[in-house]
Amino acid sequence: MYDVIIIGAGNAGLAAAATLARKGAKILLIEKHNIPGGCATSFCRGRFEFEVSLHQLSGMGTPERPGPLRSVLDSIGVLNKLDFVEMEKLYRVVMPGIIDITLPTNKEELIKVLQQQFPNQRDAIQKFFDFVWQFFTEVIGAFYLNDPDINPKKYPLYYKYALKDTQSVLDEYFNDPLLKAVISPYWTYMGLPPSKLCFSDMAALLFSYVEFKPYHIKGGSQMLSNAMLEVIYENGGEVLFNTEVSKILIKNNTAYGVRTTSGQEFESKYVLSNASAISTFVDMMDDTVNQKALEQYKGSSVGTSFFTIYCGLDCDYHEVGINEETNFISNSTDMEFDYQLSKTLDTENSSFILTCYNVFDNEMVPKGTSQVVLVTMKYAEPWLKVPPHQYNDEKYRCAEAMLKNAEKVFPGIISHIEEMEIATPITHMRYLGHPGGGAYGFDQYVKDSTMFISPKPPIDGLYCAGSWYGAAGYQPTLTSGHSAARAILKEMRKK
Amino acid sequence: MDSQILRQLEGYEKVTTDIEVLKRYGYDYRLERGLAKKYVERFHPHAIDVKVTDIINETNSTKTLRLASKQKYMPPFQAGQYISVIVEVDGIRTSRPYSISSSPDEIAYYDITVRRVEGGMISNYLLDSIKIGDSLQVSAPAGNFYHNPIIHSNKVVYIAGGSGVTPFKSMIQHAVNTGTEKEIWLIYGSKNDSELIFNDYFSKVASKYTFFRYIPVLEEGAGTYKGFITKDIIKEIVGDSSDKTFFICGPQAMYEHLLKELQPLKLKPRQIRMESYGVPADVFSQPGWPKEISQNTRFVIKVRGKKDFTVTAGQPLLQSLEKNHIVVPSLCRSGECSMCRVKLVSGKVYQPEGVKLRQADRRFGYIHSCAAFPISDCEIII
Ligand SMILES: Cc1cc2nc3c(=O)[nH]c(=O)nc-3n(C[C@H](O)[C@H](O)[C@H](O)COP(=O)(O)OP(=O)(O)OC[C@H]3O[C@@H](n4cnc5c(N)ncnc54)[C@H](O)[C@@H]3O)c2cc1C
Ligand SMILES: Cc1cc2nc3c(=O)[nH]c(=O)nc-3n(C[C@H](O)[C@H](O)[C@H](O)COP(=O)(O)OP(=O)(O)OC[C@H]3O[C@@H](n4cnc5c(N)ncnc54)[C@H](O)[C@@H]3O)c2cc1C
Ligand code: FES
Numbered sequence: 001m002y003d004v005i006i007i008g009a010g011n012a013g014l015a016a017a018a019t020l021a022r023k024g025a026k027i028l029l030i031e032k033h034n035i036p037g038g039c040a041t042s043f044c045r046g047r048f049e050f051e052v053s054l055h056q057l058s059g060m061g062t063p064e065r066p067g068p069l070r071s072v073l074d075s076i077g078v079l080n081k082l083d084f085v086e087m088e089k090l091y092r093v094v095m096p097g098i099i100d101i102t103l104p105t106n107k108e109e110l111i112k113v114l115q116q117q118f119p120n121q122r123d124a125i126q127k128f129f130d131f132v133w134q135f136f137t138e139v140i141g142a143f144y145l146n147d148p149d150i151n152p153k154k155y156p157l158y159y160k161y162a163l164k165d166t167q168s169v170l171d172e173y174f175n176d177p178l179l180k181a182v183i184s185p186y187w188t189y190m191g192l193p194p195s196k197l198c199f200s201d202m203a204a205l206l207f208s209y210v211e212f213k214p215y216h217i218k219g220g221s222q223m224l225s226n227a228m229l230e231v232i233y234e235n236g237g238e239v240l241f242n243t244e245v246s247k248i249l250i251k252n253n254t255a256y257g258v259r260t261t262s263g264q265e266f267e268s269k270y271v272l273s274n275a276s277a278i279s280t281f282v283d284m285m286d287d288t289v290n291q292k293a294l295e296q297y298k299g300s301s302v303g304t305s306f307f308t309i310y311c312g313l314d315c316d317y318h319e320v321g322i323n324e325e326t327n328f329i330s331n332s333t334d335m336e337f338d339y340q341l342s343k344t345l346d347t348e349n350s351s352f353i354l355t356c357y358n359v360f361d362n363e364m365v366p367k368g369t370s371q372v373v374l375v376t377m378k379y380a381e382p383w384l385k386v387p388p389h390q391y392n393d394e395k396y397r398c399a400e401a402m403l404k405n406a407e408k409v410f411p412g413i414i415s416h417i418e419e420m421e422i423a424t425p426i427t428h429m430r431y432l433g434h435p436g437g438g439a440y441g442f443d444q445y446v447k448d449s450t451m452f453i454s455p456k457p458p459i460d461g462l463y464c465a466g467s468w469y470g471a472a473g474y475q476p477t478l479t480s481g482h483s484a485a486r487a488i489l490k491e492m493r494k495k
Numbered sequence: 496m497d498s499q500i501l502r503q504l505e506g507y508e509k510v511t512t513d514i515e516v517l518k519r520y521g522y523d524y525r526l527e528r529g530l531a532k533k534y535v536e537r538f539h540p541h542a543i544d545v546k547v548t549d550i551i552n553e554t555n556s557t558k559t560l561r562l563a564s565k566q567k568y569m570p571p572f573q574a575g576q577y578i579s580v581i582v583e584v585d586g587i588r589t590s591r592p593y594s595i596s597s598s599p600d601e602i603a604y605y606d607i608t609v610r611r612v613e614g615g616m617i618s619n620y621l622l623d624s625i626k627i628g629d630s631l632q633v634s635a636p637a638g639n640f641y642h643n644p645i646i647h648s649n650k651v652v653y654i655a656g657g658s659g660v661t662p663f664k665s666m667i668q669h670a671v672n673t674g675t676e677k678e679i680w681l682i683y684g685s686k687n688d689s690e691l692i693f694n695d696y697f698s699k700v701a702s703k704y705t706f707f708r709y710i711p712v713l714e715e716g717a718g719t720y721k722g723f724i725t726k727d728i729i730k731e732i733v734g735d736s737s738d739k740t741f742f743i744c745g746p747q748a749m750y751e752h753l754l755k756e757l758q759p760l761k762l763k764p765r766q767i768r769m770e771s772y773g774v775p776a777d778v779f780s781q782p783g784w785p786k787e788i789s790q791n792t793r794f795v796i797k798v799r800g801k802k803d804f805t806v807t808a809g810q811p812l813l814q815s816l817e818k819n820h821i822v823v824p825s826l827c828r829s830g831e832c833s834m835c836r837v838k839l840v841s842g843k844v845y846q847p848e849g850v851k852l853r854q855a856d857r858r859f860g861y862i863h864s865c866a867a868f869p870i871s872d873c874e875i876i877i
Contacts, residue, residue: 046764220854226855226859278531287525
């Protein structure tokens, strides 16, 4: 009999398991893959080791001025097992023939750079950033500092803007579409374009990356996953890899264990799922017990996945014109159209992120080489319609189109690729087990946020954490696992 | 969130109306039961149950086994990839990788072509005990030894040794079946001409199509090229090598020899693709192997939560685990794919060069058990 069984060793599952184990809970973590991490992993090809998902870690801050993630990692017990590298730039935006601009991470300098580029919007730029900071300062005061008396007088901006979409706020401050596009490429980190993206989410991203700087983990995200697993082992936790949970055992609306695909059953007082909401409530439950839980997801749609090209270059990145770690490349300022493209197989016109991992960390690659990853948002649906025997040809076709666009900004890049691996939404489905390969969970409209849907399902003893039960990304999923674990610990103490 | 606060937020009503409407017209996710898995299994089934539908004698020591799925569907693959054959022999469950020798456009079956390895466990079993109509289980296709049209040249030089010719048979047949823009050279090293696998097929293709040139290099007997494959032979056959991509597949010993021979050609690393072809059969002669440890040295392996057993030096950990009925999934058995990854809690293992370990795995003591040879008592976690 375990205290807690955790299904899935993604960020949230690992964070929860480590937190619980450290507090003396008897836990069993079950992962279907042979390695921990879910998205937070890496793989080797030739002389390269490719980072799968982590581009920019948010919320870290420095030891002197810690961000929220730093204290979560501390409380999970992994902070002293990891090294972090701070990025010096926020990002570079390139629209060939239209603009090429690099934003620094320092707020004042960032404003200055934008003002130089858009002199006739000087005041608007200053006002916008002041506004975002005021808005977020209210969020911190009300929620992070747990104000017992939250009201519209004290937090006027919050009450007015919390549920607004990003586009309408941008429109309120700016009229130049180019400026709006330069300020908001992070929408791709959330999976919805400004018109659909909750302003609170966008503000949180901007604030967090600027205040606490984007980071990168030395050795890649697998280092974090392995470190969390280490804490679990050190504290007597048990882990089963290559084991898939097929059923959550439920009696009287109370979860009491799990069954695996090989028929083994394990009992526990609590079950925590890091698997997708659809796997959890549909695949792992009978229709007699999942009604209420499923009811709240009826209006939610499965979120985006990605088309990713992992490249090992046989040269220094400068040689192909790469100077920054994070580069947003697009053909136009039309983010809405860009989003529509994510529902097609078209990569010829899609914008993409190009990350070069060794700009700030030369230990990521063998000497004289570079690691470059190109990612674009793609929903799974069109990929599921590709006949399997055309799948590989389609992969190459899409990759080639995207690389040709990269070639316009980084001439010569294709001729320097020594190793290449292409991942599609189907690849994500395979490794994560999530429908739609949704590494971001459900589409995160305002109505899908934790403001309206509680991550705690209406089944006793069952908890959920990860990108399907709130915001996606490293900081949110690690925090969600950590919080779920604390909620369970609190319950355990009560009994 | 506190509903008191929520209700006062500007725009609250609109969101709740949306939620109500969507709930009414929303989607019933119960319709998706098992669906994600089904989609993925079209590409990467956990395992495929196959039937041997034909056995073709290739040479005295080699046969092709034709494998067709009992479910009538075989996932797609790229010419050059392999499958892992999962078998139970004498009560031991193990697996071996075999390159697919048929073309990807033959979608009804996979051929594997197996050469007898003296003293080998599975090659002998497959050659001697398997009959037409027998059942086998295989993995989905895997491996990274294939032509990437974006980064590899259309002028390709295939260099094969012994049974390492099998992936090239797939590539060449695919080129013939689908028409190709490639120019292909196959340089095939073999002991003598009776050991050449697919010799008739390659000769026929070479005489019919101009895109393909076939050059057997024999250690003994007649033929234009004799001895081992050397830089001079390669230079003479392919001329300028700067615009070509080289694919190499064969036994470990061949790689060492060939890499030396290729050096003067000054190829860039991206011009050379090498298939992993197992771990060295004799680790005792490998660089870095501790001299004091001989074939008679014995160690105790403790598998946490399972059992302890004794092994003799020189055997990969994975093999010892299997002999002791502890099943660890495996694919490449060459230290490359990470499928057989386990955690080494204490003790030491010897890992031959070329094992592809992640930085984080190295840091936290993980090893690829197929390519890890214990050199002390060890404790591991699976
Ligand atoms: C290409 C890409 C780029 C990204 N870039 C960034 C970035 O720059 N910054 C950032 O913050 N975030 C980024 N993300 C997002 C971030 O990686 C994810 O949101 C986060 O890692 C999700 O964590 P999770 O806890 O939801 O678990 P997941 O990673 O979704 O893992 C779930 C785990 O559960 C296991 N599982 C599922 N079903 C079962 C079952 N039945 N039995 C047992 N185990 C099961 C799966 O195998 C998997 O290991 C990116 C993601 C991708 C794909
Ligand atoms: C990617 C890949 C593709 C491959 N494709 C093909 C292919 O197309 N065709 C093909 O024929 N083969 C192929 N192989 C090789 C194949 O997987 C097997 O390794 C081969 O068939 C031998 O397996 P076995 O079980 O018969 O030998 P094993 O029992 O594994 O023995 C292998 C060798 O080790 C020696 N050995 C065994 N036990 C010991 C011991 N206790 N101490 C010392 N030495 C020992 C044996 O004598 C033998 O020489 C491929 C390998 C890889 C990695
Ligand atoms: S089976 Fe591939 S690394 Fe061991």
